[in-house]
Amino acid sequence: MKYNQIAAMALLLATTSFASAHAPKIGANGGAQADAGSFHVEVVPQDTTLQVFLRDHADKAVVADGFKGTAIFVIDGKPQRIPLLPAGENKLTGTSAISIPSQPKGAIQINTPAGSTVQAKFN
Numbered sequence: 001m002k003y004n005q006i007a008a009m010a011l012l013l014a015t016t017s018f019a020s021a022h023a024p025k026i027g028a029n030g031g032a033q034a035d036a037g038s039f040h041v042e043v044v045p046q047d048t049t050l051q052v053f054l055r056d057h058a059d060k061a062v063v064a065d066g067f068k069g070t071a072i073f074v075i076d077g078k079p080q081r082i083p084l085l086p087a088g089e090n091k092l093t094g095t096s097a098i099s100i101p102s103q104p105k106g107a108i109q110i111n112t113p114a115g116s117t118v119q120a121k122f123n
Helices: 002-021
Strands: 032-036 039-046 049-056 068-075 078-086 091-095 106-111 117-122
Touching: 039 106, 039 117, 049 068, 049 078, 049 106, 068 091, 078 106
Parallel strands: none
Antiparallel strands: 032 039, 032 117, 039 049, 049 091, 068 078, 068 106, 078 091, 106 117
16 A cells, blocks of 8 residues: 555656646746756747847846857748847847747757857747
8 A cells, every 4th residue: 555655656746747847938038938058048039030038047147248149940941040149138139031930949059158059949
């Protein structure tokens, strides 16, 4: 009997952890957010402009000076590369040749000032 209770509790904990790890995340600015190395990366598209906000895992803004990156999204069935440059506090921005959907699908690669590269995926 005790074994069944322990097994049930372990299954419940594993299921809860798995579900919460894959839940969609919304960032402080209302955009989709994903993990990239030691950062949270939030994307906020506005027509052809892409804003990318950086926060650490304690949810504190990370100063974007010295960072750069590239967003690669599939838009209308075609890959679109959007170069990203610092644009104040914890934000990188870039411009696309075409309108970016509100929930873009693809990845963002970010190069840190220390020379490391991290990647966030958006589904």
